[in-house]
Amino acid sequence: MINGEGMNIFKVLASTPRSKFTENQMSAVLAWLLNPYMDHGLSYEFLKLFLSKVLDKNVTESGLLEKLKQSISEENINVNIKIIQEYSTNDGSIIDLVIIIEEAGIEKYYISIENKIYKKSVADDEQLEKQYQALLKEMNKGQNIIMVFLVPSEEPEGVKRMWEKLDPKEPHRKEIVTWDNICEFIKIILNKEHTCENPPLPEYLRHTLKALYGFIKGNFDGYNANNSDSSGKINQAADRGRLTIDRIKNDTAIEWVGIRYGLSGLRKMVEDEGLDGKTFQCTTHTKRPHPHWLRRELFLEEIKTK
Numbered sequence: 001m002i003n004g005e006g007m008n009i010f011k012v013l014a015s016t017p018r019s020k021f022t023e024n025q026m027s028a029v030l031a032w033l034l035n036p037y038m039d040h041g042l043s044y045e046f047l048k049l050f051l052s053k054v055l056d057k058n059v060t061e062s063g064l065l066e067k068l069k070q071s072i073s074e075e076n077i078n079v080n081i082k083i084i085q086e087y088s089t090n091d092g093s094i095i096d097l098v099i100i101i102e103e104a105g106i107e108k109y110y111i112s113i114e115n116k117i118y119k120k121s122v123a124d125d126e127q128l129e130k131q132y133q134a135l136l137k138e139m140n141k142g143q144n145i146i147m148v149f150l151v152p153s154e155e156p157e158g159v160k161r162m163w164e165k166l167d168p169k170e171p172h173r174k175e176i177v178t179w180d181n182i183c184e185f186i187k188i189i190l191n192k193e194h195t196c197e198n199p200p201l202p203e204y205l206r207h208t209l210k211a212l213y214g215f216i217k218g219n220f221d222g223y224n225a226n227n228s229d230s231s232g233k234i235n236q237a238a239d240r241g242r243l244t245i246d247r248i249k250n251d252t253a254i255e256w257v258g259i260r261y262g263l264s265g266l267r268k269m270v271e272d273e274g275l276d277g278k279t280f281q282c283t284t285h286t287k288r289p290h291p292h293w294l295r296r297e298l299f300l301e302e303i304k305t306k
Contacts, residue, residue, distance in 0.1 A: 010215035015222030027096045027115045035083040041202045049185040054175045079103050089134035113148045117220050120253040128166040145172040179216050186213045238285035254282045256293040
């Protein structure tokens with residue numbers, strides 16, 4: 001232990017110099033917690049807290065959640081849960097997580113979760129609506145779609161725009177959940193153990209939940225997130241590495257794109273070699289590392305018609 005802090009495995013994994021902790025990684029952690037059949041020892045506890053947040057009040061009061069038991073051998077158990085990561089729809093849309101609730105052998109609820117952990121990570125305002133329309137084409141009558149948008153906060157403009165574009169029709173619904181809500185679920189689980197309302201948690205799980213709570217509250221930053229380089233070189237913690245043009249278009253957290261000789265170098269590259277197969281060094285750092293680096297918006301504007 002250094003300076004009173006124990007190691008946080010999530011902060012360690014987020015401390016790689018060339019990339020941030022990814023949304024896919026965080027989705028995998030969430031899927032592990034939500035899946036009652038995993039080895040975390042929570043059974044349905046975390047899942048029930050999450051479902052209580054996103055399901056309609058009439059559904060929760062109908063006793064659906066009470067049918068989620070640890071044992072599947074009891075005669076009255078007729079609810080099954082599927083957790084699918086990177087769910088692929090027929091039209092090629094990829095959804096971070098989908099929870100499928102099956103009751104009495106019938107798939108009744110599709111809970112689609114689009115996960116954003118950074119405020120600048122919204123690239124397509126219509127992403128949620130496209131996912132909803134794709135699911136709608138695949139659903140049978142009597143199935144309900146709940147579109148969940150999991151975000152760091154409800155305030156960023158990109159989040160608001162995407163949320164407003166999503167327009168599910170009855171009986172389908174949309175729900176917004178923040179990562180602060182996830183932290184509240186973690187606190188409830190830990191407090192219930194502390195007050196003896198729940199059985200003791202496995203030691204590794206208790207530490208994992210506390211580490212995850214601190215990681216979320218720390219904005220998913222690694223140990224080197226606050227490192228700075230006053231020499232004008234690229235900040236390693238903010239370095240995105242070399243990315244394709246499509247990746248640059250989709251990653252709105254990028255601030256600068258590195259081009260040898262700057263704008264004139266980019267224009268000469270387009271004229272002499274073209275852009276096919278090219279990759280470019282990128283950073284999320286707000287300070288311009290070097291005069292040859294271009295703002296992402298300027299870079300995309302320059303290549304738009306190329």
